[in-house]
Amino acid sequence: xxxxxxxxxxxxxxxxxxxxxxxxxxxxxxxxxxxxxxxxxxxxxxxxxxxxxxxxxxxxxxxxxxxxxxxxxxxxxxxxxxxxxxxxxxxxxxxxxxxxxxxxxxxxxxxxxxxxxxxxxxxxxxxxxxxxxxxxxxxxxxxxxxxxxxxxxxxxxxxxxxxxxxxxxxxxxxxxxxxxxxxxxxxxxxxxxxxxxxxxxxxxxxxxxxxxxxxxxxxxxxxxxxxxxxxxxxxxxxxxxxxxxxxxxxxxxxxxxxxxxxxxxxxxxxxxxxxxxxxxxxxxxxxxxxxxxxxxxxxxxxxxxxxxxxxxxxxxxxxxxxxxxxxxxxxxxxxxxxxxxxxxxxxxxxxxxxxxxxxxx
Numbered sequence: 001x002x003x004x005x006x007x008x009x010x011x012x013x014x015x016x017x018x019x020x021x022x023x024x025x026x027x028x029x030x031x032x033x034x035x036x037x038x039x040x041x042x043x044x045x046x047x048x049x050x051x052x053x054x055x056x057x058x059x060x061x062x063x064x065x066x067x068x069x070x071x072x073x074x075x076x077x078x079x080x081x082x083x084x085x086x087x088x089x090x091x092x093x094x095x096x097x098x099x100x101x102x103x104x105x106x107x108x109x110x111x112x113x114x115x116x117x118x119x120x121x122x123x124x125x126x127x128x129x130x131x132x133x134x135x136x137x138x139x140x141x142x143x144x145x146x147x148x149x150x151x152x153x154x155x156x157x158x159x160x161x162x163x164x165x166x167x168x169x170x171x172x173x174x175x176x177x178x179x180x181x182x183x184x185x186x187x188x189x190x191x192x193x194x195x196x197x198x199x200x201x202x203x204x205x206x207x208x209x210x211x212x213x214x215x216x217x218x219x220x221x222x223x224x225x226x227x228x229x230x231x232x233x234x235x236x237x238x239x240x241x242x243x244x245x246x247x248x249x250x251x252x253x254x255x256x257x258x259x260x261x262x263x264x265x266x267x268x269x270x271x272x273x274x275x276x277x278x279x280x281x282x283x284x285x286x287x288x289x290x291x292x293x294x295x296x297x298x299x300x301x302x303x304x305x306x307x308x309x310x311x312x313x314x315x316x317x318x319x320x321x322x323x324x325x326x327x328x329x330x331x332x333x334x335x336x337x338x339x340x341x342x343x344x345x346x347x348x349x350x351x352x353x354x355x356x357x358x359x360x361x
Contacts, residue, residue, distance in 0.1 A: 024302060028315040032089075035322045039085050042326060044334050045076045052077070084219040088325050089318040090231040091216075091284050094276040096317025097310055099291030100298070101238045101269050104245040104306060106175050109299060110355075112292035113277040116178070116270065117185030119288075121159020122281035123212055124189040126152035127196050130204050130211070148211070149223070149282035153230075156278025159185050164270055173266045214285035214340020216325050227283045234276025235314060241269060242306040249304055287340040289347025290317050296354055 041047045051069055069077065095113070103111045113119065129151035163185045167178025197208060244265050247255040252262045280287070295313045302308050321339070324346065328337040 024308065024312055025315075028312055028319070032315050032319045032322075035319045035326070036085055036089070039088070039322050039326050040077060040081050042330060043076070043081065045073060047073050047077050047081075079221075080219075083221050083224045084216050084325070085322060087219040087224050087227060087283065088216050088322045090224075090228060090235075091280040091287070092290055092317040092319070092321030093314035094231050094234050094280050094317075095287065095290040095321070096294035096313040097235060097238050098273040098276050099317075100295030100306070100309055100313040101241065101245060102273055102291075103295055103299075104248055104304075105266060105269050106179065107249070109296045110292070111179070112289075113273050114186070114288065114291070116182040116273070117159035117163045117189065118156045118274050118277045119281050119286050120186040120189035120193075121162075122152040122156035122278055123286055124159070124192050124196075125155020126211055126282070126285075127193045127200075127208050128155070130207055131196050131200050133204070149226075152282035153278045155189075156281060157274050159189060160270065160274035160278075164267075172263055173270075175266075210338060211285045212340075213338030214287040214343070215328075215336070215338055216284055216321075217329075217336055218283070223283055227279055230275050230279035234272050234279070237268065237272040238276075239310050239314075241265065242310050245306040245310075246304075285338075285340055287321065288344045289351065290321055290343060293347050293350050293354070294320060297350070 037049065037052065041049050041052055047069065099112045102113060102116070103109050105111075126148050129148045133147070163178055163182040164173065166181035166184070167174055169177070193208075193212075197205060200208060244255070244260050247258050247260050248262070248265070250258075256262050277291070294317045295309065298309055298312050298316060302312055321343070324343045325339045328339040328342050331337060
């Protein structure tokens, strides 16, 4: 083993955090709690913070609700903002955690789930469902509301499986080759989207444009219930691989000698990321930079130990997406900005700064 390969620290001796003890968890948990409360309280219909927690407790409890809020505020809080916040927390956590896991798997801090074709495949599936809505929508009945998310989810899984297939050879997954395959699949998916938009109506084009830029505006308790299954399952699958990801920092051969089935680990992580990111894109559209910047910045602050990094990425990703969503619906109120466009606007300068720091190092 060369000296450069020996530098990453194995799971048994994690790199100490710059924030000692419980500091990171108190800080990240406190930031998430504040962002959640702000997202619930701030908007076109303001909800007084003094009545917010009491109203939530009454809504969840068996007792009768008191008149803490008027009917309009109560309806906005429980039917619009609360499901939006729950969906945002799950989606942000999954995007950031998937990004952290893939960065460790490919041993590259600039990798994100979109590079595997997952997001573009989901976009192609959604655009296809939107364009075919005129012919298929009247026959779907109650399932019509799930046609676009379902098509996006299938497109995400299909694109990721295709990239994995193209990136495999001789019974093993070649990670650089798979990244190149993901770029090719993404290019093909965007080309397909361009052709489909030529057949779309004006109303469909507006829907495609808004969906492709990402939004939490379609959140409801029905969508939260459907999305929670793949999103929470993905979080569980990724968090349990923290030790194996620590060993992968040593290199694939060294991790194999330490008992990690590298090929199975690659397949598990890639499919788990496709499951979670596909579900996220299916219900919120394309939201960029969360899976790239959050784990990359946290790795610089907390070190490479994935027992801390994955959980910290989940908390920070949830906070970042909720904060971006709060800005998207308040900056131009009563209009709403696409949250995916806002995360990209915020993410590009941070990404350039990250590249500059890497170049200087």
